[in-house]
Amino acid sequence: MTKVQLVDNVYWVGAVDWNLRDFHGYTTPRGATYNAYLIIDEKIALVDTVKHGFAGEMIERIREIVDPSKIDYVVSNHVEMDHSGSLPDIMDIVPNAEVVATEKGVEGLKRHYGGSWFTRTVKTGDELSIGKKTLSFISTPMLHWPDNMVTYLKEDRVLLSNDAFGQHLASSSRFDGDVCALMGYECDTVMEEAAKYYANILMPFGNIILKKLEEIQKLGIKIDIIAPSHGMIWRKPDTIINAYLNWAKGVTKQKVLVIYDTMWNSTEMMAKEILEGVAGSGVDVSLLHLRKNDWSEIVREVLEAKAIIIGSPTLNNGMFPTVGGFLTYLTGLHPKDKIWVTFGSYGWAGGGVRKINEVLVSSGYEASDSLEVKFRPDTEDFEKCYALGQKIASLVKNG
Ligand code: FEO
Numbered sequence: 001m002t003k004v005q006l007v008d009n010v011y012w013v014g015a016v017d018w019n020l021r022d023f024h025g026y027t028t029p030r031g032a033t034y035n036a037y038l039i040i041d042e043k044i045a046l047v048d049t050v051k052h053g054f055a056g057e058m059i060e061r062i063r064e065i066v067d068p069s070k071i072d073y074v075v076s077n078h079v080e081m082d083h084s085g086s087l088p089d090i091m092d093i094v095p096n097a098e099v100v101a102t103e104k105g106v107e108g109l110k111r112h113y114g115g116s117w118f119t120r121t122v123k124t125g126d127e128l129s130i131g132k133k134t135l136s137f138i139s140t141p142m143l144h145w146p147d148n149m150v151t152y153l154k155e156d157r158v159l160l161s162n163d164a165f166g167q168h169l170a171s172s173s174r175f176d177g178d179v180c181a182l183m184g185y186e187c188d189t190v191m192e193e194a195a196k197y198y199a200n201i202l203m204p205f206g207n208i209i210l211k212k213l214e215e216i217q218k219l220g221i222k223i224d225i226i227a228p229s230h231g232m233i234w235r236k237p238d239t240i241i242n243a244y245l246n247w248a249k250g251v252t253k254q255k256v257l258v259i260y261d262t263m264w265n266s267t268e269m270m271a272k273e274i275l276e277g278v279a280g281s282g283v284d285v286s287l288l289h290l291r292k293n294d295w296s297e298i299v300r301e302v303l304e305a306k307a308i309i310i311g312s313p314t315l316n317n318g319m320f321p322t323v324g325g326f327l328t329y330l331t332g333l334h335p336k337d338k339i340w341v342t343f344g345s346y347g348w349a350g351g352g353v354r355k356i357n358e359v360l361v362s363s364g365y366e367a368s369d370s371l372e373v374k375f376r377p378d379t380e381d382f383e384k385c386y387a388l389g390q391k392i393a394s395l396v397k398n399g
Helices: 055-065 087-093 103-113 176-183 188-218 237-249 266-280 295-304 321-332 352-362 379-398
Strands: 004-007 010-012 015-017 032-034 037-040 044-047 073-075 098-101 118-121 127-129 134-139 149-153 158-162 225-228 255-260 284-289 307-311 339-346 367-374
Touching (some): 004 225, 010 055, 037 055, 073 087, 087 103, 188 237, 188 295, 225 237, 255 266, 255 295, 255 379, 266 307, 266 339, 266 379, 284 295, 295 321, 307 321, 307 379, 321 352, 339 379, 352 367, 367 379
Parallel strands (some): 073 098, 098 118, 255 284, 255 307, 307 339, 339 367
Antiparallel strands (some): 010 037
């Protein structure tokens, strides 16, 4: 196995999950990695492990560098099992090593694995000297579990950020710039996956992210490398830090999404005419059928869209089940500062659009406009749809 070194005596010893296509409901068409890091000094520290089933790969990578039984500390930045799943395997090799985690982390590890391991509880500002290198810890609760923390290698200016700044992307390369050349990907691929990760995992925590980034700035920490626990390692950390600042603030583009489902195409006809009205006004707009598009990808597009237009036919006096399911997922992610618009068709009685509006209100949002059509849209209805598209485009341009 090829050794992957970030800086002197700091190595990537993770695993690549080329075949992962679903990460607890989040689609991963490009696979994933679980990044663990080995730090060699007078004492040896392993920061995070890998998902259960990949322990062998991690241990082999460690063995290329050092005898795994020499590990003194296993830092667990996060209990979620894609990072802690192989902790029992490593602890079987080094039963006397100390497991380092936040208070919630220690509690979570005990609940998951029971282990009678030696533990060290740390919080923001605590440090662990392992020789010439110092590991400094910063608690990051609710980014995205209560136990989370990040580990900063003080002398090397490397931030081991766990889930933050990650992307689900399997590759033979480990660093942000290299992936483009090696995989033939456009360079935007890494940022696209980072945005998808942020949208589907971290979007609810934008305000906490802003405060934490401010806190890190105040600590005066200089960061040369950000090494997350998924995907590429950032050797140009400003790119991803600035993207996080924008996403956390809810900065959007002049972009509109028409998200819908349809039974007998009336709602789809409305969707397409609304789209024409938006596009005809010179604003970028996408049409997203909920049974023909991947919801994780739709949510990635939501992240930077200014207006979300949601349409549903009426079924049993309510909305179509896919629309209900998607709204549950979307509103749970608490997207910020959007213009919301609803539309749909019905047969003998309405109810679909009303239900969407109720869900929006119960989630703290309000539709600025709603449009309903009985049976099939006629010429007048199409004119209303087109005009609605124009109105939304105007709001987006002026917003
Ligand atoms: Fe990558 Fe929250 O686990």
